[in-house]
Amino acid sequence: TGDVGSTLGTRFASIGHQIIYGSRTPELEDVQALVATTGNGASATTPAEAARQAEIVVLALPWDVAEEVSIGLGDLFGKIIMDPINPRLVGEDGWRDYPSYTSNAERIQILAPNAKVVKAFSTFSLDTMTDPSINDHTVTIPLVGNDSEAKAVVAEICEALGFETMDFGPVRYAHIV
Numbered sequence: 269t270g271d272v273g274s275t276l277g278t279r280f281a282s283i284g285h286q287i288i289y290g291s292r293t294p295e296l297e298d299v300q301a302l303v304a305t306t307g308n309g310a311s312a313t314t315p316a317e318a319a320r321q322a323e324i325v326v327l328a329l330p331w332d333v334a335e336e337v338s339i340g341l342g343d344l345f346g347k348i349i350m351d352p353i354n355p356r357l358v359g360e361d362g363w364r365d366y367p368s369y370t371s372n373a374e375r376i377q378i379l380a381p382n383a384k385v386v387k388a389f390s391t392f393s394l395d396t397m398t399d400p401s402i403n404d405h406t407v408t409i410p411l412v413g414n415d416s417e418a419k420a421v422v423a424e425i426c427e428a429l430g431f432e433t434m435d436f437g438p439v440r441y442a443h444i445v
Contacts, residue, residue, distance in 0.1 A: 269289050269290075269291045269298075269299050269302055269312070270328060270329070271394055272328040272352055272389070272394065272397070273289065273326065273328035273329070274289075274302050274306075275394060275397050275398050276326055276328060276352070276389065276397065277289060277302070277306050277310065277326075278302075278305065278306050279397070279398070279429055280425065280429075281306045281307055281308040281310055282308075283425070283428045283429060284308070285308070285324075285425075286308060286309045286310065287306050287308070287310040287311075288310070288311050288312070288313060288317075288318040288321050288322055289302065289303065289306075289310065289311070289312040289313075289318060290312075290313065290314060290315030290316075290317070290318030290319060291312050291313075291314070291315070292314070292315070294312035294313050294314065299312050300312065315337060315340065315341060316340060316341050316342050319341040319342060319344065319347070320342060320343075322347065323347065323348065324347070324348045324349075324350060324421070324422075325341070325344065325347055325348070325349050325350070325383075326350045326352065327349060327350065327351050327352070327353060327376065328352055328353075329353065330353075331353050331354065331355045331372060334353055334372055334375065334376065335375060335376075335379060338376050338379045338380060339379060341380075344380040344382070344383040345382040345383065346382065346383070346384070347380075347383050347384065348383070348384045348386060348415075348418045348421055348422065349376055349380060349383045349384065349385045349386070350386055350388055350389070350422060351372055351373045351376055351385055351386065351387045351388070351390070351442075352387075352388060352389035352390045353372045353390065354372075354390050355372065371387070371439075371442035371443045372387075372442070373385050373386075373387040373412065373413070373439050373442035374439055374440060374442055377414070377439050384413060384414070384415035384417075384418035385413055385414070385418075385439055386411055386412070386413035386415075386418050386419055386422045387410075387411065387412045387413065387439065387442045388409055388410075388411050388422050388426060388433075389409060389426075391409065391410060392407060400429070400430045400431055401430065406431075406432050407430075407431050407432070408431065408432040408433065408434050409426045409431045409432070409433050409434070410433075410434050410436045411423060411426075411433050411434065411435050411436065412435075412436045412437055412438065412439055412440075412441045412442045413438070413439050414438050414439050416435075419435055423435070
């Protein structure tokens with residue numbers, strides 16, 4: 269229900285998807301306002317219950333809690349997990365520091381080995397995510413994941429929102445996108 273989750277939720281609803289927001293506090297007024305704004309039968313519940321009900325789970329949350337939240341979602345067998353997360357670590361020199369041991373998408377795939385993790389929506393600003401037409405060119409979303417059918421589903425969503433997609437291969441290539 270943060271910036272990325274609410275943006276993607278409202279955009280996905282605009283192309284016909286029913287959205288179930290996962291929130292630690294689904295009863296809060298701002299979460300209920302988001303549900304009302306999203307429309308198309310949107311609802312809010314706990315993260316684990318949202319994941320249980322969903323076919324596609326979008327992990328729109330801070331990088332430093334992704335593992336903990338993913339573990340708390342329960343059985344993700346067969347679900348498509350869309351990962352728009354970027355690390356937000358700042359090094360001693362003040363510049364962004366990326367962990368080199370593995371990407372977030374790989375971390376999630378290890379935690380949910382029977383899920384279909386697809387890295388998407390992590391290469392541009394929230395403004396572009398909201399409205400790709402603000403650019404004077406077509407925006408391409410790189411996709412990585414181990415399951416070609418899951419990547420095709422995510423590509424279809426991206427393209428319905430006005431983006432192009434490019435398949436960059438398996439989840440181990442998430443470091444480069």
